[in-house]
Amino acid sequence: MDERIDYLKEAAKKWPGASVYYREDWDCDYFEIEKKGFCMLGQNNQGELVMTVKGLPEENELLREQYSDVVPGYYANKTHWNSFKLENSSFTEEQLVSFLKQSYALVLSKLPKKVQEKYK
Numbered sequence: 001m002d003e004r005i006d007y008l009k010e011a012a013k014k015w016p017g018a019s020v021y022y023r024e025d026w027d028c029d030y031f032e033i034e035k036k037g038f039c040m041l042g043q044n045n046q047g048e049l050v051m052t053v054k055g056l057p058e059e060n061e062l063l064r065e066q067y068s069d070v071v072p073g074y075y076a077n078k079t080h081w082n083s084f085k086l087e088n089s090s091f092t093e094e095q096l097v098s099f100l101k102q103s104y105a106l107v108l109s110k111l112p113k114k115v116q117e118k119y120k
Helices: 002-013 057-066 093-109 113-118
Strands: 018-023 028-033 036-043 049-054 070-072 081-085
Touching: 002 018, 002 028, 002 036, 002 093, 028 093, 036 093, 049 093, 057 070, 057 081, 081 093
Parallel strands: none
Antiparallel strands: 018 028, 028 036, 036 049, 049 081, 070 081
């Protein structure tokens, strides 16, 4: 499992403006761009390792219906965020990175245009 976590963290660190660090107050690895979070990687209240990322509401709902390891975002807006249970995930590392990248892109798209230009 540590390899999967490292893979996700290393992938995100390569994206322009992204930073990944341990956030002690939330007890999770926190991914952000310009102080706006796009992923939380930590344990839920059942002790399961989850990756919580932003997605499009329609896609989020479909993923939840199709996969038992995708649930509404843990400690996040349930419409816009999904949590992926990583322990027995049916997704490959590459698929998880694509969800992570989509979250990064969605958060970046909400930043002011001037800020977005820095990362193009």
